[in-house]
Structure formats: C-alpha cells, structure tokens
Amino acid sequence: MTSGLVTSGLATRQAGAGRHPNPRIRRAAAVVGVGHSDWVGDWARTRAGEKPTDACGYGMQAFNAALKDSGIDRSIIDGLIVGPTTAYERMGELLGINPRWGDQSDAVMSVLQAVMAIESGFADVVALVYGNDQRSVGTQYGGPDAMGGNAFLSYVYHAPWGLTSQGALYALTLQAYKHAHGFTERDLGEVAVAQRGWSSLNPNAIMRERITVDDYMASRYVCEPLHLFDYCLINDGGVALIIAEADIARRISSKPVYIEAAGRSDLNHGATSLEPRLTDFYLPAQQAVAQQVFDMAGMGPKDMDVFQVYDSFSVHVPLALEGYGYCAVGDAGKFLRESGVGPGGKLPTNTGGGHLSETYMQGWAHQIECVRQLRGECGDRQVADCRNVHYSSDVAGKAVSIIYSR
C-alpha cells in the first residue's frame, strides 16, 4: 500500500513546505514597455460628471503609451493578457491583436502568465492590458452586490449580518492583529502618511497633499478600526506592460527590466468564514512565497531596494512586512515608526503612493512603478541606485510575489 506515503506526501504540500519552483523562469523574460492613462486628468473629469472613455478605452490609451515606450511595432506582439475588468476578445479586437497565446487575469498573475507562456515557447512578446471605468460607472465594493461577490463567496456570504464591504473584512483582520501584537491605530497611520509622502513627489498621483499621523487620527472611521485614509481610491484608468523573451528584450530595449523570480501560495482553509485573515493574518502563505522567490533569486529582503505591496487597504503593508521577513513577526508597528517606509525611510514602500494615494489600478500600477524605479525614471521620488524591487499581493488569501531586477 502506498496510500500512507501519498498521504504524508500531501501533508508536506501545505504552505511553507513546498517543493522549490522551477528556477528556469529566472530572468527568462523582461519588461520592455510600460504605459498608463492620465489618472489625474481623468479623476478631475469624472468628478465633474464627464465620461472620458470606457474601460476598453483606458486600456487602449495605456497600450498605446506602452507601445510607444517600447519602440516596437505592434506586429511582433504574439501574446495578449487582458485584465479582469474588460472582455478579453473585445480588448483584443480593439487592439488589433490575434495572438498565439491569450489569457485574462489579475495584475500579478498576468505577469506570471506572461513569463510562463514565454518560457514555455507559447509566445515571444506579450502585451498586458488593463482598463477600468470603476469611478464613472459607480462600481460598488460594498453592499449586497459587492464587486467580486461571484468570485469570492466571503464578499457576500455575510450580508444578512451587514458585513459585505471588502474594507470590513480588512477591518476585522486589523482588529485581531492589533490585539495579537499590540499594534495601534497610530502605527497603521504611518502607512498612509508614508504613501502620501511618496505621492506628494509623484506628478501621476491623484492625492498629493501630505498628511500627518494626527490628520490620520482625526479622519473619520469608515469601518472602525479603519479610517478613511486606510482605503484605496476609486478612479478610472488603464495600465499596460509589454513583456518579451529575454534575448528579444535585450535587442528591443536598452534598459530591460527582468522578472527575476516569482511565486505563489494560497490559504483556502476556512476562507469563506475568514479564518486565514483572522487567525494567521496570511502569514504562512507569505512566508512560503518569501522562501520561493528569495531562493529563486538567490537574494533576501536585505537586497531589495524598493518594496511594493498591493494595498487596497493600508493594513496589507504591516502584514507583508512581517510575512516577507522585512521585520520580525509582531514588530511591524516598531518597524513603521522607527525604520520607516516613506521618503527617507529604511525600506521605500509603494513609492508611487500606492492605491491609497496614487491610483487604484488593482495592482497594475504597482508593476509599472517597479519598472520605472529600476530604469531610474522616477524623478523626485526615485530611489537611488535601485537594483531590485519586490512586489507582493495577498488578495483573498492568494499570496503572490515577483522580484524585478535590472
């Protein structure tokens, strides 16, 4: 009988004990072009009641900018990955691309899918295109028909008890985390203050007025213990990237940005009733991914010059600091206060201002900020001699990480 062996083998496949991923993807592909829409201008126009374009239009604007940035002709693009907010075939139709590899995915998985397709030989040059008109169409991320409710049961399952907003799920996480580790609201305020510090240096950022921890504490609660400044913006816009096989990338670009390493680990046990959020704070998943990506890259947290964290809510940041080993478990409050993640801090984090202050592009804008920091194109917010950038996201228990390098 082998069932005992099989069972024990499966048991070791839990988070934290995975087989090391295939290192072939290391530097197999590189970003050769990035682009985005006019977030600042469109913010003003949509708030004035205008409808500058639709979700596909924002995607096209971004794609055109990325194409121009890459300097390539559209005809060499043979892969297309479209974000989850537009129909895949409609976007492909508008962009005039008949790829030999196509897919639809979220920001970080789109980058991984592009690398996987390229390493497997299914495509050589992949366009990643995201557009979203969430502001002008009034997308609801709370309420009985909360966005994502079809994909994540937890977003709608608890509606009879009044719990539907995604912010509320993170507020529950924060409350339990505060209790477990002596973390305070002022500690969390350091995240919003730091990211506003970065966005004040970023002409692409929608919110550029600096704030203090006292401003943060004086702001209203939305779902206590989360304040208004802990929530992402809701705005229209688009982002695009062009990713090419490494040899092709070197021919196309004088400054390719390599996908150095990538990994993923999910916590699904108890997901609908929020167990991984409330008892583990996603820590085992983040630690498993940290091991994968740092092993693959042959680097560690100390080698990272910039950290980018998917921040639909500020509380993602302290959890990621601990999960990826930038500080000890339970020490994120101390790290935020004493080391700092804002301009001048020890670990520059979300250097564009993130979802809280720059633009809410569901993780996509974070990818092009990684690329621009590594190319040295970030102007006043440029981190000096930036060589390695680490991106992480932990949406609904799916911890995914990418390391970008020059």
Added chain:
Amino acid sequence: MAATDVRTPRRVMGLYDKPMWESIDAREMKLQRCTGCGTFQYPPGPGCHACLSMELEWIPVSGRATILSWVVFHRQYLPAYPAPYNSIAVRLEEGPIMISNLEGETPSGTWIGERVKLVYVTMPDGVILPRFELDR
C-alpha cells in the same frame, strides 16, 4: 419608508444552505457534522473538508462561542443597517468561525476573547437571524 419595508440583506442560498436556515427559523441552529471524522463545517457544503467524506448529518450547535474580532461600521452600506452598527467574528465551540452581530451590552475596551451565546433576533421584516450576546 416604514421599518417593515426595509428588507434584511438576502441570504446566500446555495444547494446546501437551506437546512441551516430552516433550523435557524426554528430557533435551533444546526450545522453539518461529518459522520466519518466528526468535523463540523460552516458554511454548509457537499462534503467534509477535513476527510473528504460526503456523508454529513445536521446537528444542533451549543450556541457557545468566543469573539475573535469585531468592527463598528460608521458608514451605511445596506438599508437594513443604519450606522453605527457592529459585526463580529466568533469561534463556535464546535470549531467553525461565523460572522454575526453582538446584541445588547458591549464590553468596554476590546471585545476579543469575550464569551458569547447564541440568540435569535427577528428583524423588522420578519427574518430571523442568529446573533450573539455576552455570556457572563
């Protein structure tokens, strides 16, 4: 708008949810328990996540629980829930975590770790909800 016009947000009613809500309407909440390994599960589903058995039975819960986390909404998202109102996450004595609301007296300071017991509350539109109150 009269209070009775305000409808309680609808229940997610998948293929396996109905027996639970019927037991709540009868004021004796039952959850699925695996006949193979004895694990309770919530939300209800087709099989046991612990051992993959698909033989499940419906067993009344004790109603005893402990608060794991709590929030207070200061913004209204739903007609039936004017702000401020709370939501809590509790660990049932039987094991599963459940989202609900804390009725009546609230603790001063943190609510985490407080022992609570199940109560049944009738909403203005007649819907019965399982909620919790402090068990002191």
